[in-house]
Amino acid sequence: MAYQHIQVPTQGQKITVNADMSLNVPDQPIIPYIEGDGTGVDITPVMLKVVDAAVAKSYGGQKKIHWMEIFAGEKATKVYGPDVWLPDETLKVAREYVVSIKGPLTTPVGGGIRSLNVALRQELDLYVCLRPIQYFAGVPSPLKEPQKTNMVIFRENSEDIYAGIEYEAKSEKARKAIDFLIKEMGVSKIRFPQTSAIGIKPVSIEGTERLVRKALQYAIDNDKPSVTLVHKGNIMKFTEGGFRDWGYALAKKEFGAQEIDGGPWCRFRNPKTGKEIVVKDSIADAFLQQILLRPAEYSVIATLNLNGDYISDALAAQVGGIGIAPGANMSDTVAMFEATHGTAPKYAGKDYVNPGSEILSAEMMLRHMGWTKAADLVIHSMERAIQSKKVTYDFARLMEGATQVSCSGFGQVMIDHM
Ligand SMILES: NC(=O)C1=CN([C@@H]2O[C@H](COP(=O)(O)OP(=O)(O)OC[C@H]3O[C@@H](n4cnc5c(N)ncnc54)[C@H](OP(=O)(O)O)[C@@H]3O)[C@@H](O)[C@H]2O)C=CC1
Ligand SMILES: O=C(O)CCC(=O)C(=O)O
Numbered sequence: 001m002a003y004q005h006i007q008v009p010t011q012g013q014k015i016t017v018n019a020d021m022s023l024n025v026p027d028q029p030i031i032p033y034i035e036g037d038g039t040g041v042d043i044t045p046v047m048l049k050v051v052d053a054a055v056a057k058s059y060g061g062q063k064k065i066h067w068m069e070i071f072a073g074e075k076a077t078k079v080y081g082p083d084v085w086l087p088d089e090t091l092k093v094a095r096e097y098v099v100s101i102k103g104p105l106t107t108p109v110g111g112g113i114r115s116l117n118v119a120l121r122q123e124l125d126l127y128v129c130l131r132p133i134q135y136f137a138g139v140p141s142p143l144k145e146p147q148k149t150n151m152v153i154f155r156e157n158s159e160d161i162y163a164g165i166e167y168e169a170k171s172e173k174a175r176k177a178i179d180f181l182i183k184e185m186g187v188s189k190i191r192f193p194q195t196s197a198i199g200i201k202p203v204s205i206e207g208t209e210r211l212v213r214k215a216l217q218y219a220i221d222n223d224k225p226s227v228t229l230v231h232k233g234n235i236m237k238f239t240e241g242g243f244r245d246w247g248y249a250l251a252k253k254e255f256g257a258q259e260i261d262g263g264p265w266c267r268f269r270n271p272k273t274g275k276e277i278v279v280k281d282s283i284a285d286a287f288l289q290q291i292l293l294r295p296a297e298y299s300v301i302a303t304l305n306l307n308g309d310y311i312s313d314a315l316a317a318q319v320g321g322i323g324i325a326p327g328a329n330m331s332d333t334v335a336m337f338e339a340t341h342g343t344a345p346k347y348a349g350k351d352y353v354n355p356g357s358e359i360l361s362a363e364m365m366l367r368h369m370g371w372t373k374a375a376d377l378v379i380h381s382m383e384r385a386i387q388s389k390k391v392t393y394d395f396a397r398l399m400e401g402a403t404q405v406s407c408s409g410f411g412q413v414m415i416d417h418m
């Protein structure tokens with residue numbers, strides 16, 4: 001099929017989804033990628049090179065990825081025209097080719113376009129944002145025992161205040177919404193109705209259940225001891241409190257969890273290992289201090305969209321920062337991998353930042369495709385590169401005896417250690 005600006009590689013095939021939702025991955029898959037704005041120009045080419053090297057080394061030419069560039073963000077406006085930030089064919093290809101990877105995309109603060117990252121997640125219904133927090137030996141951390149932080153975040157990715165339903169202060173729509181709330185709903189708590197902007201926070205039973213189900217299943221499949229529902233349900237009773245209640249209810253209904261000492265905590269036996277999995281909850285503010293003081297008590301985290309955003313960066317800092325924080329956005333079939341960090345605009349085009357987050361996102365992608373040998377090699381070479389102390393600025397500034405290397409230099413150090 002011919003696209004307007006996407007060049008389909010002459011070799012390679014699509015990854016497809018089987019009836020049981022498993023992937024059918026050919027030896028030469030075509031994988032779409034978005035370069036990304038800002039430091040995307042630095043980290044994405046390094047990620048492609050490191051992944052190609054790991055695949056070549058692991059499978060000796062039997063497997064190979066054929067990369068296909070698709071466009072979003074500033075590059076899309078250059079290729080497609082000034083106002084085209086997220087071309088339809090980008091969405092179509094990401095859906096059709098099932099597995100893809102992206103660099104970060106800029107979202108202006110205040111006015112301007114709404115987040116393209118959020119738009120991609122919404123349009124493709126990538127409802128799980130999966131962000132593992134893993135410590136690599138030798139990485140500088142502000143904690144005394146960073147290895148105790150070992151968590152996996154399941155962040156709800158399709159609803160919450162993050163959905164972007166909000167109305168500007170003094171606009172006609174804000175005035176209408178405020179009038180409706182005051183006159184029809186009897187709301188008396190909008191402190192300054194004439195000058196308030198209004199935001200809407202949708203949180204649903206379906207949205208919560210599908211996210212919590214994935215988190216519980218992940219705990220089963222990966223032999224994890226607990227799943228913690230993180231929320232601010234004491235204050236936002238029906239949205240965040242609903243998330244907590246529906247999460248517990250799902251654990252009981254679908255996983256046979258039983259209350260511990262009258263609840264609300266509950267537990268069930270892992271059907272694969274026979275071990276106990278505890279389902280508990282934590283109020284978000286207390287949780288943010290607990291992860292610093294008692295990180296070993298937390299394992300799988302299930303949370304709402306905005307909490308998950310904050311928690312991701314906070315936890316990443318505990319194990320060395322967002323230079324090394326990978327992630328995936330997933331539906332039941334389609335997955336788009338991306339780093340936790342943003343475009344870091346002050347470093348754009350300087351071949352300076354850590355490509356580690358995007359490389360580790362690609363490692364998650366390889367594992368998702370079943371290319372475990374190549375994924376293991378990426379991890380192994382990352383560990384060895386860090387131990388060699390040839391690292392980018394973010395680690396070098398905190399590590400004794402380190403040699404600072406560039407973004408592409410770090411990719412080369414990884415390849416040298418494969
Ligand atoms: N998924 C996405 O595409 C995301 C996009 N964004 C967007 O990115 C833009 C910039 O956001 P901002 O809040 O500055 O957050 P960023 O994550 O882009 O950067 C914040 C800081 O994190 C550190 N950092 C970021 N990337 C790296 C890296 N690769 N290696 C080492 N350190 C890194 C830098 O710290 P230091 O200054 O200490 O060197 C940087 O100043 C915004 O438009 C935002 O909306 C944000 C998050 C996710
Ligand atoms: O979409 C954006 O610009 C920011 C998103 C973000 O910070 C995240 O998803 O972690």
Ligand SMILES: [Mg+2]
Nearest residue numbers: 309312313340
């Ligand atoms: Mg974020």
